[in-house]
Amino acid sequence: MEKNLYINLGTFLNRFEVRPNGSYSFFLGSGTSVQSGIPTGAQLVWDFKRRLYCDHHRIAHEKLRDLQSSENQKMIQDFLESQKILPANPRLEYSFYFERCFPSSDDRKYYIQTKVSNSIPSIGHKCLGRLFVENVSDCIFTTNFDELIESGIQLVKPGHSFLVVSPEKHERIGELERASFSKVIKLHGDYRYDSLKNTTEELKSLDSNLAAFFKKIGASKGLIFVGYSGNDDSILTLLEEIVDNKEYFPHGLVWCLRQDQKPxxxxxxxxxxxxxxxxxxxFLIIDNFDELAYLLYSKKCKRDEAIEKESKTLVNKKQVFNMDFALANQQPFILNAVEISKFPSTAYSVTSGDLRWADLKNPNSRDKVVYSLFKGKLYLWGKKDDCAQYLAELKINQTSTSIDLFKNKLGEESSFYQGMIYDALMIHFQGKGFQRFKRAGIFDPKSAVNDRSIPRGYQAFEAVELQLFWGDGKLRLLMAPTIYVKSPVQDMKNDPVVTGIVNRIKSNRYNQKVGELLKVWRSRLFQKTNDSFSLEILALYLTRHFHLPDIRRLRRLNFYKDASIMKNQKLFSIQMI
Structure with a gap:
């Protein structure tokens, strides 16, 4: 996008201050209602998509509560694409999925009522109300169904008279030309009285009287769009008809965007x-509707004590939070990890010759050793006799030599070295009756999860994924409780139902539950009395303390000697890896 399309915020505020009252009208979209707890159009789209996904799989909607999760969004979108439930034009997602979920216009109206009723105006609506009652702006257009604009006006001046017009208030549409009152024009309807415009067909056209009045206002005022996505064909078509005419929008057409938003x-x-x-x-870049409305009110209106008191929350939100970070030489801690204090530094090695990875899986003694191919060498961990037997079955007649992995820079962060430790761990855990999945995940086939939402043919089990990582010169083992799902579908990796089951169960588990699961997994995977275990291949020694992500544990600093507590904020200063 061309940089010269942007308007400097300070320049615009000064312009707004010196222009005569009535120079600008406002056009509000669903983004202006977010602070009042009303979802945006984009958020409603994901609610519609979730309904289609959950209804298809016959699971409760609340089982998939986190619609901000990229994993959940991908799972839902993959399902819709696999079922070819897609609009012809991506810009029409809102109307397409709304009508798909609620074919009846009455049902769509009741749905909207549940979303917008009992909402409370934000400080932005009150500031807009003050601009309205002081005649700084006497006309507000909106595609929103809620009554936040009207409530904001009444809060700053109870009993103030103004005209509210919507498509089905036929008797008032004719008053637009004659009325001297300020006007709020609800282009898609009012949830309290009208049949609302939501579907593709309903959004294609605008009431002719409202369209004519919109053009008349455009001929004498500037127009400020806030919180509006611009996905309504009727509105954009109307704008495109007049935008090239110099007679329209004499004070400018201003379209507000958030910092992270692209038109x-x-x-x-x-x-x-x-x-x-x-x-x-x-385009005008803003933080949000509330802040913009407050800045405009501050430029043109008398001081309102209630607004000024509430405005302090806006200032506090923008204050920089200063936090003393731990020094670089302080030892970090990670809540769900144990330190491996001792690990193997040597391995048996022979020249690999023409050996391939597939060949290494053939010997009967393969489960007694850990093996890896790396740069023309075969490396082994295990008892000397077991390694010799393994080499004999591979028909390798060489005598293996012991090599110092770290001296030869083959240890620490190399994927080759960590891969051997992963394999050693898996041999150990599989010997205890656990089963492996992925590179370093294990599940207990005896611990099925009892959840009624799991579709027939699928089974879920308690599981844990392990990850090795180096930090501060030390090796740590990260443990993350998860869910493993057995699927009747042959291609399990691409089965969206599997991802849905895992995400649904995990999304209902919070810190305390995760802490409990971590305790259980450690006690099951490692010996309770001794923080070490032997594979008869190698020995790993673990630190005594295991940090849990239950916030209550953070009050006990005996495990976290290098964490510091701020005196005022009472927050921990932690060096992150």
Whole structure:
């Protein structure tokens, strides 16, 4: 996008301050209602998609609560694509999936009512209300169904008279031209009275009287879009009809974006055309609607004590939080990890010749040794006699030699070395009756998870994934409790149901539950009386303390001698790896 399409926020605020009252109208989208607890259109789309996924698999919607999770979103989207439940145009997702979930217009209206009723105006709505009652702006357009705009106006000046117009208030549409009152125009309807516009067909056109009034306002005022995605064909078509005319939007067409937001191509094209005929048009980067509305109110309105008191929360949110980090030479700690204080430093080695990885799995003695091919060498861990037997079965007549892995820079962070430790661990755990999955995951076939939401034919088991990592010159073993799912589908890796089951169960497990599972897994995997174990291949020695992610444990500093507590904030300063 061209940089000259952006408007400097300070420049715009100064312009807004010096222009006469009535110079600007506002156009509010669903993003302006987020602080009041009303989901945005994009959030509603994921709710619709979740409903389709859960209804298909006959599971409760609350089992898939975290719709911010990229894993959950991918799982749901993969399902929709596999079932070809997709709109012809990605910009039409909202209307497509809404109608798919609720074919009845009455049901769609009741759904919206559950989302918007009893919502409380944010400070942004109150600031907008103050701009409204002081005639700084006398016209607000919105595609929102809620009554936050009206409530914000009444909160700052109870009993203030203004006109609310929506498509089905036929008797009031004619008043637009005649009324001297300030106006709130709900282009898609009011959830309290109207049949709401939600589907693709409903959003294709705008009431002709409202469209005519929109053009009339555009001929005399600037227009500020806030919290609006621009996915309504009727609105954009109307704008595209008039944007090239210099007679429209004399004070500019201003489209607000968040720092991380990018407009779609159609909106970018629209603002490019608007900028070509008016230098005051363009994109305005803002933090959020509340802050912008407060800044505009501060420029033009009398001081409102209630707003000023509430505004302190906006200031506090933007204050920089200073935290003293641990020094670089302090030892870090990780909550769900144990330190491996002693580990093998040597291995038996022979020249591998023409050996391939597949060949290494053939000998009957393969389960008694740990083996790896690396740069023309075969490396082995195990008893000397077992290693000799393994080499004999491979028909290797060489005499193995002991090599110092660390001296030859083959230890520590090399994937070759860590791979051998993983294999050694798996031999140990499989000998205890556990089964392996992935590179370093194990599950207990005797610990099936009892969950009614698991579809027929699938089985879930308690599991743990292990990860080795080096930090501060030390080797640590990270343990992460998880779920392993057996699927009736041959291609388990690409079965979205498996991912759904795992995410659903894990999303309902919080710190205390995870801490309990970590305790159980450590006691089952390692000896209770001695923090070490022997594989008869190698010995690993573990540190005595195991840190758990239950927040209550953080009050006991005997495990965390290098963590520091801030005096004021009472937060831990931790050096991260």
């Amino acid at each position: 779609n191509e159609r909106i970018e094209s629209l603002l490019t055309r608007a900028r070509a005929v008016n230098e005051h048009s363009g």
